[in-house]
Amino acid sequence: MSLILYNTLTRTKEAFTPADPARVTMYVCGPTVYNYAHIGNARPAVVFDVLFRLLQARYPKVVYARNYTDVDDKINAAAKEQNIAIEVITRKFMAVYQEDMAALGVLTPTVEPCATHHIAEMVAMIEALVAKGHAYEAEGHVLFNVPSFEGYGQLSGRNRDDMIAGARVEVAPYKKDPADFVLWKPSTPDLPGWDSPWGRGRPGWHIECSAMIEKHLGETIDIHGGGHDLIFPHHENELAQGTCAHGGAPYARVWMHNGFLTMSREKMSKSLGNIKTVHELLADAPGEALRWALLSAHYRQPLDWSDETVTQAKRTLDGAYRALEAVASINAKATQAPAAMLEALDDDLNTPRAMAEIAASVKALNSASDAGEKARLKGELLAAGALLGVLQQNPADWFADQTKAVDGAQIEALIADRNAARKARDFKEADRLRTAIAAIGVVIEDRPDGTTKWRMAE
């Protein structure tokens, strides 16, 4: 049974075979840190986190790099507007991003390189490209010469003529070819800049990823991931400059791209303003529910985001945690996730199918009566959950629902009163107390063993 991944480069699903099974390499384009990440930005982080978990389960060593773009014209604009240094902004939002991702159950990648820490590597790569005749200096800029790379367009499936015909941007006069893109650009004194052979300047958008990949992962990586909108121009350009810098060595063996989140069927994007930040969503829902919602559609499909998406995700998780809570006193047997679960994820990360398997595990656990069987099924459910990065909390913590404040002692007291009434067969009083508890927003549940559990209503 092998892992199958859809490769954007070949437009087909392929069996994944790492170049070096002893060291699997993956790079995912991370955030530009100048404001709060929205839930659409979180999709690749969560999707590739699942892939990271899956790879780790299969291979002894996985090196996963996800970068921070901490120098960029939008950051510059924000810094200028607030009259502060770009570092103040990038440091703050890097920390926010890390917090948000942790709340979504995203594991910390092996490496999280920052662009500003790799200026020397970028300059070196640009110099190599110039030396090899793939790049040239013009008016303080260094540009990659697209016609110098025969394979240009292979990733995005477009030819140069199409691109020029459809270009909506004015072509800078110093470009040799309209498709040429910037590797390095000059900075005026009021902008961040670094000394370089071409004067004080700053990197273009694409070069940072190639330089950091070369440094941390190598010339050829196994998997390169990111959002669908990065295919062109970002990844096409990366592929071009990376391949040329390395004398034709393949840049990435598998390219993976996640689909977008939409709001009312329209792409969620900062420029349209139709965004929900992870930060604000976390105020109303557990991170795990957001994670479940993000994984509820296959990663290449569009996913329309709404309050309902989150509500349904949370209710589904409630059910799974109820099943786990019911066996809280039973030690899970250490075991693997069910084969069907692995099979689903091995098929190009089919998380919806994996979730159906989790549902099957939940049902089996609820139906089990034998203690040994329960221990085994609990182990399977937890192992299955671990692959998706869910169901690892203590059920009591899940139901405590950190987003709502409630006086636990008061509820326990009311429950005790009610149980006393029940014991005295004063059901009228018992029902009155339950109504009082419900008024606080709490649902109670009498268990067959005589105990009464409570949890937050929605």
Place this chain on the structure above:
RNA sequence: GGCCGAGUGGCAGAGUGGCCAUGCAGCGGAUUGCAAAUCCGCGUACGUCGGUUCGAUUCCGGCCUCGGCCUCCA
């Protein structure tokens, strides 16, 4: 204009040439003092028009609708 993707039951969302997705919600039953939870059961879903086929939601073609990239963007 070029390239790409999508249209599945109330909602979300897999998948397949003939049989079951799954979850949420709803309905009926078991259970319960009543509930809740759980379990069992239920709903003739595949944009449209043709074609291929013994048989198509699934393959082919046309059409309609929606979305994305081509500019910063996950």
